[in-house]
Amino acid sequence: MPKPICLAVDAMGGDFGPEVNVPGSLAAARETGAAIVLVGDEAAIRQELERHPHADVTVDVVHTTQVAGMAEKPSDILRRKKDSSIQVAFRLVRDGQAHGVVTAGNSGAALACGMFILGRIAGVDRPALATILPTLKKPIVLIDVGANADCKPYNLVQFGLMAEVLARYVLDISNPKVGILSIGEEEGKGNALTKEAYSLLKGSSLNFVGNVEGRDVYTGDTDIIVCDGFVGNVALKLSEGLGAALASMLKTELKKSLWSRLGTLIALPAFKRFGKKIDYAEYGGAPILGLNGIAIVCHGASNARAISTALQQAAAFVRKDANTQLVQGLRANTELSLFSRTGRTLAPAGSDAAL
Amino acid sequence: MPKPICLAVDAMGGDFGPEVNVPGSLAAARETGAAIVLVGDEAAIRQELERHPHADVTVDVVHTTQVAGMAEKPSDILRRKKDSSIQVAFRLVRDGQAHGVVTAGNSGAALACGMFILGRIAGVDRPALATILPTLKKPIVLIDVGANADCKPYNLVQFGLMAEVLARYVLDISNPKVGILSIGEEEGKGNALTKEAYSLLKGSSLNFVGNVEGRDVYTGDTDIIVCDGFVGNVALKLSEGLGAALASMLKTELKKSLWSRLGTLIALPAFKRFGKKIDYAEYGGAPILGLNGIAIVCHGASNARAISTALQQAAAFVRKDANTQLVQGLRANTELSLFSRTGRTLAPAGSDAAL
Numbered sequence: 001m002p003k004p005i006c007l008a009v010d011a012m013g014g015d016f017g018p019e020v021n022v023p024g025s026l027a028a029a030r031e032t033g034a035a036i037v038l039v040g041d042e043a044a045i046r047q048e049l050e051r052h053p054h055a056d057v058t059v060d061v062v063h064t065t066q067v068a069g070m071a072e073k074p075s076d077i078l079r080r081k082k083d084s085s086i087q088v089a090f091r092l093v094r095d096g097q098a099h100g101v102v103t104a105g106n107s108g109a110a111l112a113c114g115m116f117i118l119g120r121i122a123g124v125d126r127p128a129l130a131t132i133l134p135t136l137k138k139p140i141v142l143i144d145v146g147a148n149a150d151c152k153p154y155n156l157v158q159f160g161l162m163a164e165v166l167a168r169y170v171l172d173i174s175n176p177k178v179g180i181l182s183i184g185e186e187e188g189k190g191n192a193l194t195k196e197a198y199s200l201l202k203g204s205s206l207n208f209v210g211n212v213e214g215r216d217v218y219t220g221d222t223d224i225i226v227c228d229g230f231v232g233n234v235a236l237k238l239s240e241g242l243g244a245a246l247a248s249m250l251k252t253e254l255k256k257s258l259w260s261r262l263g264t265l266i267a268l269p270a271f272k273r274f275g276k277k278i279d280y281a282e283y284g285g286a287p288i289l290g291l292n293g294i295a296i297v298c299h300g301a302s303n304a305r306a307i308s309t310a311l312q313q314a315a316a317f318v319r320k321d322a323n324t325q326l327v328q329g330l331r332a333n334t335e336l337s338l339f340s341r342t343g344r345t346l347a348p349a350g351s352d353a354a355l
Numbered sequence: 356m357p358k359p360i361c362l363a364v365d366a367m368g369g370d371f372g373p374e375v376n377v378p379g380s381l382a383a384a385r386e387t388g389a390a391i392v393l394v395g396d397e398a399a400i401r402q403e404l405e406r407h408p409h410a411d412v413t414v415d416v417v418h419t420t421q422v423a424g425m426a427e428k429p430s431d432i433l434r435r436k437k438d439s440s441i442q443v444a445f446r447l448v449r450d451g452q453a454h455g456v457v458t459a460g461n462s463g464a465a466l467a468c469g470m471f472i473l474g475r476i477a478g479v480d481r482p483a484l485a486t487i488l489p490t491l492k493k494p495i496v497l498i499d500v501g502a503n504a505d506c507k508p509y510n511l512v513q514f515g516l517m518a519e520v521l522a523r524y525v526l527d528i529s530n531p532k533v534g535i536l537s538i539g540e541e542e543g544k545g546n547a548l549t550k551e552a553y554s555l556l557k558g559s560s561l562n563f564v565g566n567v568e569g570r571d572v573y574t575g576d577t578d579i580i581v582c583d584g585f586v587g588n589v590a591l592k593l594s595e596g597l598g599a600a601l602a603s604m605l606k607t608e609l610k611k612s613l614w615s616r617l618g619t620l621i622a623l624p625a626f627k628r629f630g631k632k633i634d635y636a637e638y639g640g641a642p643i644l645g646l647n648g649i650a651i652v653c654h655g656a657s658n659a660r661a662i663s664t665a666l667q668q669a670a671a672f673v674r675k676d677a678n679t680q681l682v683q684g685l686r687a688n689t690e691l692s693l694f695s696r697t698g699r700t701l702a703p704a705g706s707d708a709a710l
Contacts, residue, residue: 071541136600146538149546183501183588186426191504191585214592218600230546233538234586235593237569242594245491245573246601249632253625260625267618270608277604 004033004058005318007311008098011040012067012085013105014307015300021104022048024307029057031308032315037062037098040085064088070300074108078116086110090117093293100294100314102285104302110295111147111288118293121327126151127290128159128229129297130166131236132283137220141167142181144226145286146233153196156180156226160206162289163224165329170322176223179212181231186211193228201226243278279305284313294323359388359413360673362666363453366395367422367440368460369662370655376459377403379662384412386663387670392417392453395440419443425655429463433471441465445472448648455649455669457640459657465650466502466643473648476682481506482645483514483584484652485521486591487638492575496522497536499581500641501588508551511535511581515561517644518579520684525677531578534567536586541566548583556581598633634660639668649678 007028011021018038022045025036035058038045042063049059066084068077077084086105090113092098103110111127120127128144143159144151160178167176180197182190187198189211201208212222217235227235254264264271276282285298285306294317298310317323362383366376373393377400380391390413393400397418404414421439423432432439441460445468447453458465466482475482483499498514499506515533522531535552537545542553544566556563567577572590582590609619619626631637640653640661649672653665672678 136603149538181589183504183585183592191583194585213596214589214594215596215599217593218596228546230538230549231586231589234536234569234590237538238572238590238593239569239597241568241570241573242597243601244570246598246633248491250626250629253629253632254622256625256628260622263618263620263622263625265618266621267609267615270611270615270618271605273611274605274608277608278601 004035005315006035006037006098007314007318008037008039008062008089008092008101009307009311010086010089010101010103010105011038011045012064013103014298014302015070015104016303018044018048020302020304021307023052024302024304025311026052026054026057026059027304027308028311028315029054029059032312034311034315034318035060036311037089037092039089039092040064041067062088062092068106068109070106072106072109074106074112077106077109078112087113087117090114090293090295093295094118099318100296102296102298102307102310102314104285104298104300104307107146107297107300110297114288114291114293114295118291118295121290121292121330123330124162124290125158126155127288128155128162129232129286130163130289131286132171133217133236133239134278134283135218135220139171139283140217140220140222141171141176141224142217142227142232142236143224143289144229144232145236146229147288148229149233150230151193151228153193153200156193156197156228157200157204157206158290159226160201160204160208160224161330162326163226164206165326166287166289166322167223169325169329170317170320171223173223175207177209177221178206178224178226179209179222181214181217181225181227181235182211183213184211185213197226282309285310287313287317289326292323292327294318359390360670361390361392361453362669362673363392363394363417363444363447363456364662364666365441365444365456365458365460366393366400367419368458369653369657370425370459371658373399373403375657375659376662378407379657379659380666381407381409381412381414382659382663383666383670384409384414387667389666389670389673390415391666392444392447394444394447395419396422417443417447423461423464425461427461427464429461429467432461432464433467442468442472445469445648445650448650449473454673455651457651457653457662457665457669459640459653459655459662462501462641462652462655465652469643469646469648469650473646473650476645476647476685478685479517479645480513481510482643483510483517484587484641485518485644486641487526488572488591488594489633489638490573490575494526494638495572495575495577496526496531496579497572497582497587497591498579498644499584499587500591501584502643503584504588505585506548506583508548508555511548511552511583512555512559512561513645514581515556515559515563515579516685517681518581519561520681521642521644521677522578524680524684525672525675526578528578530562532564532576533561533579533581534564534577536569536572536580536582536590537566538568539566540568552581637664640665642668642672644681647678647682649673
């Protein structure tokens with residue numbers, strides 16, 4: 001791989017396109033020293049570049065003629081938009097011209113590009129979206145937050161194995177605690193999926209700590225929480241919506257009287273520190289784990305700060321050689337194939353091992 | 356049924372037992388004029404009654420010798436603890452000695468008592484726990500929040516039909532909008548369960564508005580949101596945990612400097628109004644819908660205020676004759692049996708109608 005680190009950015013991705021992707025990329029280039037390849041409509045990108053001085057950083061532009069819509073079907077994008085910024089950005093990684101890719105575009109399309117352009121790590125049945133959540137104690141990993149709406153029990157074990165490598169080698173957590181998102185703390189509480197996954201996880205080499213209830217996610221006591229992509233996506237978006245609703249309710253109350261406005265003004269630095277602590281823009285994007293390459297998906301509504309953070313995260317993945325670690329970690333772990341529909345079948349009775 | 360309204364309280368239920376159940380009951384009796392039957396250890400209850408003047412309200416005590424533990428198996432409680440306060444309280448409703456029951460005890464046991472002591476409304480396959488959530492616009496109904504960890508698509512339709520009667524007759528919402536908690540707004544987004552439930556709901560008489568994403572739950576645009584009990588329980592507890600975590604993070608920041616402490620002090624009434632707005636104690640408990648009787652389950656950590664609110668909610672259910680409405684509403688609605696494993700089977704192909 002070439003030095004320095006080179007990252008591809010889907011410049012057309014997200015709700016705001018080049019307007020946030022370009023300044024976000026420049027900020028990250030400055031912060032990390034990485035070279036950035038901006039992929040998308042060259043005219044639109046150059047226009048943004050003109051507005052932001054960038055003589056001090058290495059930026060390239062790769063022109064593409066198509067844009068993947070946020071509501072378009074991933075399969076359509078994959079088939080009919082070969083020259084979309086998201087596809088081309090992923091191809092740069094596949095072809096060794098970039099170490100990693102960041103996109104705030106259609107996340108379904110990002111997953112499809114990951115699966116079909118980069119391909120899966122051997123032994124991984126289902127790549128998964130991981131996200132890093134701020135909690136009371138420290139950031140934790142929640143996986144899967146949307147790649148797989150319907151899962152088999154062994155998928156959840158694979159998610160745990162992948163996240164464990166991430167936590168160990170990228171987040172520097174020595175013996176990460178792995179829990180399963182469920183209802184009720186005791187073994188035997190949960191739905192059919194989590195109960196079966198529970199017994200598989202218990203028998204695995206992971207530092208499995210059992211069920212984690214919804215109310216304990218944000219205490220930060222568990223380093224990694226596994227769940228199916230439906231539950232994880234609901235949990236992630238619910239958190240986002242509740243955070244926004246609470247902030248709005250509090251603001252309404254604080255604006256109701258002159259006194260409370262004054263109090264708020266005096267305490268403003270504290271409110272700002274708080275806001276920064278819980279701003280997802282500070283926590284980067286959601287890496288897709290299980291691919292032959294580094295790919296990070298950002299929120300569609302990302303601002304420049306969020307894009308920059310995700311790129312810094314991608315740079316850290318490259319620096320720490322996260323994907324090689326993942327590949328090797330998974331290869332060394334014979335369990336991966338044990339918990340695979342394609343491996344020697346330890347797939348639990350009743351699960352659809354032939355699917 | 357006797358006049359005035361009479362409500363049974365599981366006085367031993369919850370983390371704090373008579374200490375909160377007794378004063379909570381007295382407050383509700385005062386507020387609603389209802390007579391209260393406190394069920395549990397008579398000595399412990401009388402001791403609490405002595406600490407709270409109550410000459411102005413009608414309170415009875417029914418002595419029981421057993422207590423259902425919060426971590427005990429519902430089936431064990433049902434079989435071996437015939438004289439537990441929770442069982443006896445439910446029997447009072449079955450036997451017409453009380454119009455409704457409120458418990459902060461073991462919620463699994465409450466469901467079991469509801470199913471086996473009160474019984475299900477004809478045509479209802481799965482009674483469900485509904486909860487009323489504060490949102491930006493108005494309170495909304497989320498159902499199921501924990502009674503049924505694994506659901507069939509038609510169960511979700513039944514939840515919608517039951518919640519619709521509740522919303523119409525108790526919450527006075529004339530044509531409640533019903534959505535399904537899912538990932539992605541478009542039809543076709545979701546997991547196997549929600550996709551199938553989507554098409555059933557679309558064909559029902561309900562005012563179905565489609566998928567509701569996690570981030571839109573708290574905007575309050577949808578009056579009723581249906582989901583399986585696993586997802587609903589995770590969503591409910593996650594909201595609780597996130598609310599607590601955010602409050603704690605904000606407090607930490609506000610306490611960091613003298614200035615922000617001063618600002619907070621000045622704005623304190625606004626913080627208090629906000630706290631009240633989002634305090635679950637203000638929103639009552641979770642009614643179990645689909646039973647032959649009114650039963651409301653409270654949070655195990657309920658304080659006296661929460662118990663009182665739940666009892667006021669129960670009194671409103673009785674006053675509005677909610678359960679008769681539910682029984683009649685469901686009987687009039689031929690769809691209930693259409694969406695039932697026991698009725699003429701419109702159960703979708705592939706669903707386990709014989710289970």
